[in-house]
Amino acid sequence: MALLQRSADAGRLLLDLVTRDPAFVRGGDLDPVDIPVFTFHSLEPRSFERKLAYLRDAGYQALGLPTYLDALFGRRAAPAKSVLLTIDDGRATTWTVGYPLLKRFGMRATAFLVTSAVHDDDAVSKTVGDVPESEWAPLVSRDESADRPFITWGEARAMREVIDLGSHTHLHARVAISHETEGVLTETMRRGYGEFDCPFVWIDGRAVRGRELPLGTPLPVSAPRLSARPAWRAAEGRFETDAEIQEAMRFDLGEARRLLKQKAEVDATSVCYPWHVDSPLARQLSAEVGYTTGFAGKAPAPPAISRPGSDPFAIARVGEDYVERLPGPDRRTLLSVLRQKLRRH
Numbered sequence: 001m002a003l004l005q006r007s008a009d010a011g012r013l014l015l016d017l018v019t020r021d022p023a024f025v026r027g028g029d030l031d032p033v034d035i036p037v038f039t040f041h042s043l044e045p046r047s048f049e050r051k052l053a054y055l056r057d058a059g060y061q062a063l064g065l066p067t068y069l070d071a072l073f074g075r076r077a078a079p080a081k082s083v084l085l086t087i088d089d090g091r092a093t094t095w096t097v098g099y100p101l102l103k104r105f106g107m108r109a110t111a112f113l114v115t116s117a118v119h120d121d122d123a124v125s126k127t128v129g130d131v132p133e134s135e136w137a138p139l140v141s142r143d144e145s146a147d148r149p150f151i152t153w154g155e156a157r158a159m160r161e162v163i164d165l166g167s168h169t170h171l172h173a174r175v176a177i178s179h180e181t182e183g184v185l186t187e188t189m190r191r192g193y194g195e196f197d198c199p200f201v202w203i204d205g206r207a208v209r210g211r212e213l214p215l216g217t218p219l220p221v222s223a224p225r226l227s228a229r230p231a232w233r234a235a236e237g238r239f240e241t242d243a244e245i246q247e248a249m250r251f252d253l254g255e256a257r258r259l260l261k262q263k264a265e266v267d268a269t270s271v272c273y274p275w276h277v278d279s280p281l282a283r284q285l286s287a288e289v290g291y292t293t294g295f296a297g298k299a300p301a302p303p304a305i306s307r308p309g310s311d312p313f314a315i316a317r318v319g320e321d322y323v324e325r326l327p328g329p330d331r332r333t334l335l336s337v338l339r340q341k342l343r344r345h
C-alpha cells in the first residue's frame with residue numbers, strides 16, 4: 001500500500017512538473033515580469049531559514065502583499081526577481097518561526113488566516129528568535145499541540161510588522177455531500193489543522209467536527225465548502241437548496257473579512273481558497289463580500305505564474321519546495337528537491 005501510494009505520488013509529481021509547474025522548476029529561466037507565489041504551511045526553522053537565505057543570496061526580494069497586488073493589477077511594476085511568500089492556515093509556527101526569521105532577513109510574507117481557528121487571546125508567545133536553540137522544541141511543535149496550534153489575535157496583530165494578512169475563510173470547511181460514509185474520525189482530526197480535514201456533521205441541529213466528535217465516528221463523503229456542491233443534510237434527508245449553499249458560502253467568506261477587520265484592523269482584500277478548491281459561485285461571492293483577489297493552487301492551464309491581466313480570482317501558486325529551484329548560483333538540483341518531497345509523503 002505504502003509503495004503504491006508512493007508511486008502514485010511520484011506519478012502525480014512528475015505530471016505536474018511537466019504540465020503545470022512554472023518553467024523555472026524544470027531548470028528554465030524566470031521571465032523578469034513574472035512574480036512566483038510560493039505556498040507554505042507549517043514552518044520548520046532550518047528549512048525556512050535556508051529558503052530565505054537562498055532568496056537573499058540569489059538577489060530576490062519577497063514583496064509585501066500590496067506591492068504584489070499593484071504589480072498584478074498593472075498599477076506599478078515590481079522590480080525583477082521579486083517573489084511572494086504565502087503561508088496558509090495561520091498555524092502557530094507562522095508566528096513562532098516565520099515572524100522572527102522574516103524580520104531577520106528583511107523580507108515580507110502574507111499569511112492567510114482561518115479566522116475561526118485564531119485563538120481569541122491577546123497573548124503573544126516567544127519565538128525562536130527570543131530563546132536559545134535548546135528551547136525551540138515547544139515553539140516549533142506548537143502547530144501539533146493540543147493547547148495553541150494556531151496563532152492568537154495578539155500574535156496576528158504583532159506579525160503585521162513583516163506579515164500581511166489575508167483570509168483563508170472563516171471555517172476552512174468540508175461538508176457532507178452524500179449519505180454514504182468514507183473512513184472514520186481519527187486522532188489527527190481532533191487537533192490543529194487536522195480538524196479541517198474532518199467534515200462538519202449535523203448533530204442536534206448543530207454542525208460540529210473534529211474534537212467535538214467521538215473517535216471512530218463514521219465520516220460522510222465530503223467536499224470543500226467553496227466547491228459549491230450541495231451539502232447533504234442527513235437529519236432532514238435532503239440536500240441543501242441553492243439559497244442555503246449561497247448563504248453558507250457567503251458567511252464563510254464574509255465572516256473572515258469581518259473578523260480580520262475587528263480583531264486585527266486589516267481590510268483583507270485577498271482570500272485563499274481552502275484545499276485550492278473554488279467554483280464560479282465562490283469567486284462571485286468573494287467579489288460581492290469585498291475581496292479583489294483569490295489565491296489558488298497550480299494553474300489549470302498556462303501561464304503557470306499569474307501576470308498582469310491574469311484572472312485576479314485565480315492567482316496561481318507553487319509549493320515552497322521549489323524556492324531553491326529559482327535561477328541562482330546555488331540552485332538546488334531538481335532530483336534532490338523531488339527526493340525530499342517524496343520522503344515527506
Ligand SMILES: [Zn+2]
Binds near residue numbers: 089172275
Ligand atoms: Zn488551508
